[in-house]
Amino acid sequence: MARYGEGDKRWIVEERPDGTNVHNWHWAETNCLDWSRTFFTNLLTNQTLIDGEANLCIRTKKLDKLEGEAYVNVRKGKIIPGYELNLVLSWEGEAKDADGKLLSKTDGTVQIPYISDENADEDPEIKITVRDEGPVGRRLKDAFIAKGKPFVLEQVRAWVNAMARGGPAKDELESKTVVKKTTSGSTVAADADAPSDKAKTARKEGVKEKKREGFRTITMTERFICRSKDLYEILMDENRWKGFTQSNARISREVGGEFSIFDGSVSGTNLELQEGKLIVQKWRFGSWPDGIHSTVRLSFDEPEPGVTMIKLIHTDVPEEDRYGNETVVENTEGGWRDLIFHKIRAVFGFGI
Template sequence: MARIGDGDKRWIVEDRPDGTNVHNWHWAETDCLDWSRNYLSNLLSGKPILSGDGNLYLRIKTLQKLDGEAYVNVRKGKIIPGYELNLILTYEAEARDSDGTSVILSTEGSVEIPYISDENAGEDPEIKITIKDDGPIGRRLKDAFVAKGKPFVLEKVREYVDVMAKGGPAKDELEVKKVGAKKPSSAAAATATATATASNVMDDNTGNNKDVSVKESKKKEEKRKEGFKTIKMSEKFSCRARDLYEILMDENRWKGFTQSNAQISKEVGGEFSIFDGSVTGTNVELQEGELIVQNWRFGSWPDGIVSKVRLTFEEPESGVTTVKLIHTDVPEEDRYGNSTVVENTERGWRDLIFHRIRAMFGFGI
């Protein structure tokens, strides 16, 4: 957006004297990290997990740590949450004798969720549970927390994710208005139909049937593409094209720079699974050091939606490679109604793939 006084005035949105962000036209960003810390602490701290079942007592003690970033962007009523959080909880664990009167073991443990992200909003995150006492009774207490405490913690995380998708702390401040397109009156519809019919008849009489078919075909194609976007990116690396191709097609290297599980076939028609299974697909076309074409599907997308990834590798000079990405048919919303798919996918390519390759292998320019 141009600054006031610069650029074409048609693209400038001037500030109002009263400071009002009318209909959220401007980008409005709310920092949600402190709010997230308080919200999750209220959901989890001090909550009992077991209260005597099997003479075991488990209680979440406190939210020890919540680091990372969390924010909500809003523009023109569109909510775009973003968060990458690392969460650590502590819990108290106690085992009593068969009478339930004497304490056999009293210890503590921790619960860590290393990566809560808007990119994986539709999936339960990885969760790590530990306990200080590693003896038989301690392991029994840990197993009890895995069985009872883990589902409880994940339920509260899902609650947080749902609240963020609705605007988090900015929800009450939003001027979200969904304005539906007005349906034409029956008289207007009849007029439009009559006009279209007359137009078709005139085209028939003048031999323009072919033009009408082309226009109808274009309209159908535009209709089919509604709700989908294309992502285009170009990145430059200080390495050979075949080296970068190999990194992207080798599952062990994927595991290394993404720190997540991956299974990748190097054959055309072969399947792949990356980012702990959150993305799956098949290889459509492969040319070593030159081209990768794949079908990609995210687990959080609506059923039946598959996008296409096309990566071309160009080596304009020895030791310098340009990768051009075209990612088509990316849905604007996931199966849960979150409208951040395109933004998250683009950010994932940039931050979780290209930038991490640079950091891991030193291919930066």
């Protein structure tokens, strides 16, 4: 695979407002390195991994290095990611005695020398170092390996999955102009090379069969280490929403009030609100056909203090957007998992 910027110019078409690359017939290539650096910074840095367990405190510090290449090729809606990255993350730890007196404070690094699309289905090699090689330092290093290594690998897997869905390129697919009729006689944009009905129904687990032609329901249950009222507050407070998504949001807290999230990509209306128990909203993405709205139902259950189960039922999700792209259901499910639930855990520490 050609490196970013080195592809055959006859097949790589730059973005043009006149729609020259309509249908993405030619290769459209997007550099994802800066986007990846922001992605890893948001998920990996300033995260508390151990807070008082066995008299230890460990947290990640900052992303010291992310070098290499990361790009996405798109042709006719098919996403082909390519990447070879070298990542270095710093961390720090403290060890105290039984009386809370500080015994040692040290720092170290997490090195992932090779994150590659060739090994996308495998976890990469991770090297953990610590500055203090004494008994306490080794104890902190062992604790980081036990708790921090799985955390770091989880974030790497989230990035790999995001790249597989197109990274920043998923919103750059150009308009497709072929139009087909629906059963009601209205028109929606479609891809001339649409897959068979059998292929459309081959969705991943968590997406139910369509309840009506052209629409599907997404269901998901997630566990958080927090009180239900805290999780409810995060989802209904626009400042907290901005914090964990790093995007603009406007959220009304009133029934009948409107909201806009992800820099306006998603908008809707509150239908029912019960603090700490229930959120029901009308949702639509800007890329969906005109007049199409889905319904989001988030129910909160706290089976024991400090543990919250949230159940998502997202109904009437269209199989295609206005441009005929048939990845709407997959992208919506992945967005809930990786861009909302996963990031809430990463930013607020509710998964530790």
